[in-house]
Amino acid sequence: MTAPALATRGLDKQFGSLRVAQSIDIILPQGARHALIGPNGAGKTTLINMITGMLRPDSGRILLGGEDITALKPDARVKKGLARTFQINTLFPHLTALESVTLAVCERRGEAGNWWRPLPNHADAVDEAYTILAAMQLGPVCLRPTHALAYGQQRLLEIALALATRPKVLLLDEPAAGVPSGESAALFEAIAGLPDDITVLFIEHDMNIVFRFATRIIVLVGGATLVEGTPQEISSDSRVREVYLGSTQPHGARHG
Numbered sequence: 001m002t003a004p005a006l007a008t009r010g011l012d013k014q015f016g017s018l019r020v021a022q023s024i025d026i027i028l029p030q031g032a033r034h035a036l037i038g039p040n041g042a043g044k045t046t047l048i049n050m051i052t053g054m055l056r057p058d059s060g061r062i063l064l065g066g067e068d069i070t071a072l073k074p075d076a077r078v079k080k081g082l083a084r085t086f087q088i089n090t091l092f093p094h095l096t097a098l099e100s101v102t103l104a105v106c107e108r109r110g111e112a113g114n115w116w117r118p119l120p121n122h123a124d125a126v127d128e129a130y131t132i133l134a135a136m137q138l139g140p141v142c143l144r145p146t147h148a149l150a151y152g153q154q155r156l157l158e159i160a161l162a163l164a165t166r167p168k169v170l171l172l173d174e175p176a177a178g179v180p181s182g183e184s185a186a187l188f189e190a191i192a193g194l195p196d197d198i199t200v201l202f203i204e205h206d207m208n209i210v211f212r213f214a215t216r217i218i219v220l221v222g223g224a225t226l227v228e229g230t231p232q233e234i235s236s237d238s239r240v241r242e243v244y245l246g247s248t249q250p251h252g253a254r255h256g
């Protein structure tokens with residue numbers, strides 16, 4: 001049997017007296033498209049930070065493709081195939097989308113020391129960067145400086161940068177945060193079109209998006225997993241309804 005793409009075992013974390021992770025066990029099978037949901041302060045970003053190594057758990061283990069990565073630094077986890085995006089925009093505003101992604105490709109290849117040479121000197125890296133940008137629907141705007149891109153396109157560029165690391169597992173922390181609601185479905189269409197060999201876990205507050213794009217949903221409340229299931233199971237779970245709306249449907253609910 002193949003190991004899950006990502007698994008956590010008994011992750012615990014406390015900030016002072018606040019328990020933000022309580023024995024969290026999650027399993028992402030290869031190719032999963034799972035959503036992580038929960039009210040504000042439930043511990044979603046804390047969990048992602050522990051998985052990526054930005055935060056050390058008090059106890060528990062993290063397994064990437066069956067390998068224990070709990071002790072590895074964040075950059076070592078990236079090299080092993082774990083990539084993430086952040087809630088906030090972390091882009092270089094004056095580089096073009098193509099320059100940014102080419103730089104990320106060069107970084108992965110260990111060629112970043114001379115990335116400033118004219119782009120034609122990095123033809124392979126440019127080709128790879130363009131392919132990634134085209135998959136994220138950014139081909140036509142790849143020569144524009146980042147600051148001139150629409151906000152939704154900037155968020156897609158962040159995903160493109162994560163893809164440049166050739167991830168096996170991609171963690172997306174509110175990829176559509178700040179994007180006008182009419183554009184977030186297009187952004188998630190691009191995410192849904194990622195190849196099956198990339199496993200995805202995304203945090204998202206818009207339940208319409210979650211129910212449309214997630215194959216399974218993990219509900220975190222008070223640092224603990226309340227329930228995990230298919231969109232159908234979650235939408236009919238009375239505990240989830242209670243957390244979100246005090247007993248009505250979670251569909252269409254928006255926290256945050």
Ligand SMILES: Nc1ncnc2c1ncn2[C@@H]1O[C@H](COP(=O)(O)OP(=O)(O)OP(=O)(O)O)[C@@H](O)[C@H]1O
Binds near residue numbers: 015020038042
């Ligand atoms: N470095 C820190 N020190 C102390 N408390 C923290 C720290 N980081 C997060 N917290 C607290 O831990 C709890 C969980 O925060 P976290 O950001 O993980 O929640 P979240 O589910 O991602 O929330 P949101 O949906 O608002 O992004 C919150 O009460 C938060 O205030």
